[in-house]
Amino acid sequence: MNKLSWNEFEDCIYSIYTQCKNKHFEGVYGFPRGGLCIAVALSHSLGLPLLGKPKNNCLIVDDIYDSGQTLEQIRHLKGTQTHVWISKKIPTWWNSYKYIEGKEWIVFPWENINAADIDSDLYYQSRA
Template identity: 45%
Template sequence: MISYFTWSEFDKSVEQIANKCKFLEFSGIYGVPRGGLCLAVALSHKLKIDLIPKPIKNSLIVDDVYETGITLNTFKDVEGAKFFVLFSKVEPGWWNTVHMSEKKEWIVFPWENSKNVQSDFNEYHKKRG
């Protein structure tokens, strides 16, 4: 199943995260490459906090999708960090999410090349079996 996430939905999601974080103090915001970069830039502008090249103490760490946890888990022990993802394919534990989605759902973000959707989808599922 392929779902398209629009710029309008992205903007609303940025608002939701910003509202949950507006009274918190962060040392910076880190976007997990590649999927978290657009979200990090948008939140950096909205919350007026600096983008940082790597996660540090008390940072806001963001990504596009939490599926297996492999990527975000590498940052789990960053002291005082707060974590947000746009989509979580499992019930959130120590991270926060804006949207829940099914495991098999393929999400196409507005910054992705829509011409590659089907080949990206097929390649992803081939790798995951």
């Protein structure tokens, strides 16, 4: 199990900010739940509205690219840029702050480490 820190979160936000600060997005969309934390931070940093749904010409973020099931939903949108904090696959059409190999469960700073085993079980059941 890999527990990420708030300092690592801030480093990720700064990295995405520097890559996107000169782009002209209509807003920032973050997938619930983990993507919302990243989207709110970037919305403030970039001075962009937080969007309730993904749309063309926006910045799309999520906490992790694991199976790809979530991000594949928005791949067809035009003018977007997609960033994740952690990618468990080598990024092709999306951007990743950090790439990791293996199936190690990631615990983000906003998550309860005591519930990580339950969260992991629920996630893998939903993907079965």
